[in-house]
Amino acid sequence: MAPALxxxxxxxxxxxxxxxxxxxxxxxxxxxxATDDEGSHDALAPTVTTALGSHPHAHPTGSTPxxxxxxxxxxxxxxxxxDDNYISFLGVRHQAMVHIAMHDALNAIRPRYEQYAYFGRxxxxxxxxxxxxxxxxxxxxxxxxxxxxxxADLATWLATVPDGxxxxxxxxxxxxxxxxxxxxxxxxxxxxxxxxxxFVPGTEPGDYQFVPPYPxxxxxxxxxxxxxxxxxxxxxxxxxxxSLRSRTYARAYDEVKSxxxxxxxxxxxxxxxxxxxxxxxxxIGWARIARVTATSxxxxxxxxxxxxxxxxxxxxxxxxxxxxxKFHWDFWRPYTAIRAGDTDGNRxxxxxxxxxxxxxxxxxxxxxxxxxxxxxxxxxxxxxxYGTDHVxxxxxxxxxxxxxxxxxxxxxxxxxxxxxxSRVRAGIHFRFSTEMGKALGRKVGAYIVKNHxxxxxxxx
Numbered sequence: 001m002a003p004a005l006x007x008x009x010x011x012x013x014x015x016x017x018x019x020x021x022x023x024x025x026x027x028x029x030x031x032x033x034a035t036d037d038e039g040s041h042d043a044l045a046p047t048v049t050t051a052l053g054s055h056p057h058a059h060p061t062g063s064t065p066x067x068x069x070x071x072x073x074x075x076x077x078x079x080x081x082x083d084d085n086y087i088s089f090l091g092v093r094h095q096a097m098v099h100i101a102m103h104d105a106l107n108a109i110r111p112r113y114e115q116y117a118y119f120g121r122x123x124x125x126x127x128x129x130x131x132x133x134x135x136x137x138x139x140x141x142x143x144x145x146x147x148x149x150x151x152a153d154l155a156t157w158l159a160t161v162p163d164g165x166x167x168x169x170x171x172x173x174x175x176x177x178x179x180x181x182x183x184x185x186x187x188x189x190x191x192x193x194x195x196x197x198x199f200v201p202g203t204e205p206g207d208y209q210f211v212p213p214y215p216x217x218x219x220x221x222x223x224x225x226x227x228x229x230x231x232x233x234x235x236x237x238x239x240x241x242x243s244l245r246s247r248t249y250a251r252a253y254d255e256v257k258s259x260x261x262x263x264x265x266x267x268x269x270x271x272x273x274x275x276x277x278x279x280x281x282x283x284i285g286w287a288r289i290a291r292v293t294a295t296s297x298x299x300x301x302x303x304x305x306x307x308x309x310x311x312x313x314x315x316x317x318x319x320x321x322x323x324x325x326k327f328h329w330d331f332w333r334p335y336t337a338i339r340a341g342d343t344d345g346n347r348x349x350x351x352x353x354x355x356x357x358x359x360x361x362x363x364x365x366x367x368x369x370x371x372x373x374x375x376x377x378x379x380x381x382x383x384x385x386y387g388t389d390h391v392x393x394x395x396x397x398x399x400x401x402x403x404x405x406x407x408x409x410x411x412x413x414x415x416x417x418x419x420x421x422s423r424v425r426a427g428i429h430f431r432f433s434t435e436m437g438k439a440l441g442r443k444v445g446a447y448i449v450k451n452h453x454x455x456x457x458x459x460x
Contacts (some may be wrong), residue, residue: 066304068128068157069102070291072135073308075153077287079143089222089319092283093190094142096228096312097181101134103309103453105170105177112302113453116309118180125170127301132157133174141182189225196220202330205343206244209336214363223323228313229448233324236443238436241331241367250348252430253341256334260427262356271425272358273404278422279359280399282374283315289415290382292395297386306453307385311378313452314445318377321444322370322437331367334427357427369429372437373444375419379412380445389413416441 076098080091104118109125122130136154140147161167199217201209210216223233230236242248259267267275278285290311294304334357337344341351383389394408409415420438423429429437 066294066299066301068131069099069301069304069308070294071157072098072102072132072153073287073291075135075150076139077284079139079146079149082146083143086281086284088194089190089192089219089225089316090142091281092312092316092319093185093188094138095283095287096309096316097142097185098135098138099305099309099312100228101138101174101178101181102131103305104180105130105134105173106302106305108173108177109170110302111456113306113455116181116453117184118177120173120176122169122173124166125173126161126166127170129158129161129167129170130173130177131301131305133171134177135174137175137178138182141178185226189222192219192221192225194219205340205345206241206332206337208330208332208365211333211335211361211363216363217327218362218364219323220327222320223327225320225323227317227320229452230317230321230444233320234328236321236440236447237328238325238368238440241329241430241436242432244344245346247348248432249344249430250346252432253334253337253346253349255431256424256427256429257338257352257355259425260334260358262358262427264358264427267358267425270404271421273401274407274418275359275422275425277397277400277404277407278371278419279426280397282318282371282378282419283312285397285419286311286315286374286378288395289378289393289412292393293382293386293391296393297391303385307382310385310449310453311381314377314381314441314448315374317448318373318441318444319370321440322368322373323364325368325440326365326370329365329367331365331433333361333366334430335361337430359426359428361428366429367433367436368440369420369423369433369437371423372416372420372429372434373441375416376438376441377445377448378441379416380442381449382412384446384449 073095076091076095080086080094084090100116101118103113104115105122105125106127107113107115108118108120108122109127109130110123111121132154136150139150143150158167161170195216195218197216199220201207208217225233227233227235242252258264259271264272287308290308293299294307299307332340335355338355339351339353341349343351379389382391389411391412392408392410394406396405397407400406407418409418416438420434423434424431
């Protein structure tokens with residue numbers, strides 16, 4: 001992993017190539033242990049497995065009422081993987097756009113929840129055809145090179161709907177709903193320079209420093225992107241991190257130094273396993289959780305469409321809010337902090353100039369952990385959408401180790417907590433960063449559910 005790092009060449013070109021390789025491997029299942037410019041380590045080599053609960057595109061006739069929504073969630077995932085392996089933020093943006101279009105189309109047929117971008121009515125349209133057409137048209141707009149695949153997926157779903165006026169009206173409705181969200185999200189700030197070279201690290205202890213082999217911060221300008229549900233990126237900006245001289249900082253420092261180090265003797269086998277299991281991009285894992293639970297709970301079509309739309313909005317907005325706070329507070333990563341522990345002014349911290357994290361550190365600031373923000377934000381939406389936190393589920397992960405491909409959870413909160421804790425066990429976040437990330441995520445998720453796609457007073 002990270003060939004630029006092993007060769008000791010920290011040029012922008014090789015570092016970008018290394019990051020592309022890292023992100024692609026995260027998306028596809030190849031998590032690598034960290035390394036420095038003095039050597040390299042063997043890859044953990046997880047296997048790629050099929051998500052439990054995902055629906056093959058060609059089989060739309062399952063028994064779950066919300067199958068059409070679940071299936072197009074999988075289609076969005078596949079499209080994003082084909083496009084850029086979830087390297088950019090476009091995948092999570094397009095998830096939200098697809099699910100909003102489906103939701104709006106359904107609520108034009110039978111209004112049960114507030115619409116988001118399309119506010120027309122089309123009574124008598126077939127709901128399955130309308131939802132599928134809306135998803136299809138969004139995807140054609142954002143991934144035009146894949147239109148043949150989307151056309152085939154749509155044809156499969158339309159084959160389940162009898163020809164007639166209801167089907168014809170549904171296709172027009174789907175097109176109108178898709179066009180509304182595509183127009184609304186034009187120039188929304190998602191498309192940014194992922195490998196910005198304008199960021200200049202500070203010189204004080206605690207300031208973020210580039211983590212080898214990446215002489216840049218990732219997607220710096222994404223902090224200015226337009227949220228789907230929040231009023232602004234800084235709406236819930238987190239308070240400052242603990243003082244470097246505090247006991248709180250020293251405790252977090254000692255914890256990640258011990259349990260997050262490469263070859264740790266204090267990290268358990270299970271913790272090592274779930275550090276890799278949760279390493280995949282959050283929008284991949286939490287969208288899968290929505291698919292798995294919507295299927296197992298046989299979620300009704302309108303409720304499924306709303307739940308997926310709200311969750312996707314929360315995932316995108318959690319990224320934006322997290323990026324805003326990260327760049328505002330500009331806090332260093334454990335990799336830098338532990339190697340420079342004798343400069344932080346805290347007599348309780350002991351430096352280790354050769355310290356390496358268990359898994360590779362992404363090139364962006366530590367505080368807060370956006371992985372934790374997304375997990376808690378999605379969990380908050382799912383709890384509120386289902387009306388309970390207790391929805392047991394089991395699933396796999398694209399970054400799972402071969403020895404532990406499937407994990408099971410009793411509640412969404414349990415999953416979000418383990419998701420956040422994994423970043424400490426991986427050695428890439430301080431505990432206070434994951435805890436504040438969860439707090440931010442809960443605020444994002446709660447705000448979006450409270451203020452968007454709300455049940456109509458006289459919905460039916």
